[in-house]
Amino acid sequence: MIYIIDHQDSFTFNLVHLLSKFDEVYVSNYFDINYRKLSKSNLVVFSPGPGEPKDYPITSDIYNRFKSKKKLLGICLGFQQILFNEKGKICQQKKIYHGHQSKIIVLKNSKLFKHKTIYTVGRYHSLKLFEPYYSDQIKITMRCTTTKVAMAFEDNINKVYGFQFHPESFLTKNGKNIIQKIIFA
Numbered sequence: 001m002i003y004i005i006d007h008q009d010s011f012t013f014n015l016v017h018l019l020s021k022f023d024e025v026y027v028s029n030y031f032d033i034n035y036r037k038l039s040k041s042n043l044v045v046f047s048p049g050p051g052e053p054k055d056y057p058i059t060s061d062i063y064n065r066f067k068s069k070k071k072l073l074g075i076c077l078g079f080q081q082i083l084f085n086e087k088g089k090i091c092q093q094k095k096i097y098h099g100h101q102s103k104i105i106v107l108k109n110s111k112l113f114k115h116k117t118i119y120t121v122g123r124y125h126s127l128k129l130f131e132p133y134y135s136d137q138i139k140i141t142m143r144c145t146t147t148k149v150a151m152a153f154e155d156n157i158n159k160v161y162g163f164q165f166h167p168e169s170f171l172t173k174n175g176k177n178i179i180q181k182i183i184f185a
Contacts, residue, residue, distance in 0.1 A: 003041035005030055005059060007049025007077055011124070014168040015047060015075060018175060022183045030058060038062070043071045043183070046078025048166065052127060053077070053084035060085050071159040073182055076125055079162035083153070086138055089130040093149070097123035101171045102144050104151045110141035111156050112181045118145065119178065122171025125164060159185065 002019050004027045006012040012027065019025050026037050030049075038044065044066055046059055053060070056077075063085050066072060074082040080090045100123045106113040119142070129150045133140070138160070142152035151164045161182050167175035 001026055001037070001041045002043045002045060003028070003038050004045045004047055005033065005062065005078075007047050007051075007056060007059070009047050009049040009077070011076075011166060011168060012047045014166075015045065018168040018179055019045065019183075021176065022180070030056060033058065033062070038066075041070065043073060046072070046074040046081050048076035048078065048124065051077070053081040053090055056081060067160060068158040071182075071185070072161070074162040075168075076164060076166060079153070079164045080127055080129070082160060082162050083129050083133070083138070086135055088133050088135075090127050091130040093126055093128045095147075096126040098126070099124060099171070102146065102151075102165070104142045104165065105145050107141050107143065109139045110152075110154060112154060112161075112185055113141065113152075113178075120171075120173040121151070121165035121167070121175075122169030123165050124169070128164070156185070161185070 002023050002025045007030050016025050106117045108115045137155045138153050140150045141154045153162050167178045
């Protein structure tokens with residue numbers, strides 16, 4: 001089962017639709033976590049949402065509780081949430097990308113995606129990871145080809161992954177294939 005924590009975002013049910021192609025999906029509102037179902041899940045997904053990571057302490061607690069025990073995936077705000085919990089600083093971008101299509105490139109340190117592959121993705125965010133960012137386990141694995149902003153990371157030791165972009169968006173080409181790499185990692 002895939003457990004999605006909904007941070008009250010309009011894209012959450014697009015994500016449910018995409019993930020339901022692979023497994024049963026259970027969604028709960030951020031304020032109403034079902035810990036019994038959460039503990040039975042194979043994958044926990046932190047959804048997109050408004051605000052910034054510090055606004056979601058329950059998600060931080062869940063991340064820290066299940067890191068290295070379950071596969072975890074963060075999308076947009078969820079991406080930022082994981083990095084925030086891994087000592088990353090999240091900051092405002094100069095340009096806001098809401099409903100923007102960008103090209104991103106896979107970096108050589110990705111274990112899941114083929115090096116130098118370029119994807120066209122949908123972006124909906126005004127925040128980004130402040131860089132430089134250093135981590136022994138989390139590796140930035142995709143970047144925007146224009147701005148060089150971090151677009152994905154992998155922690156293959158702890159099975160923690162994140163996308164700043166929205167694989168469930170119609171603006172993302174091959175979103176199903178991108179998610180599939182995480183599901184079967």
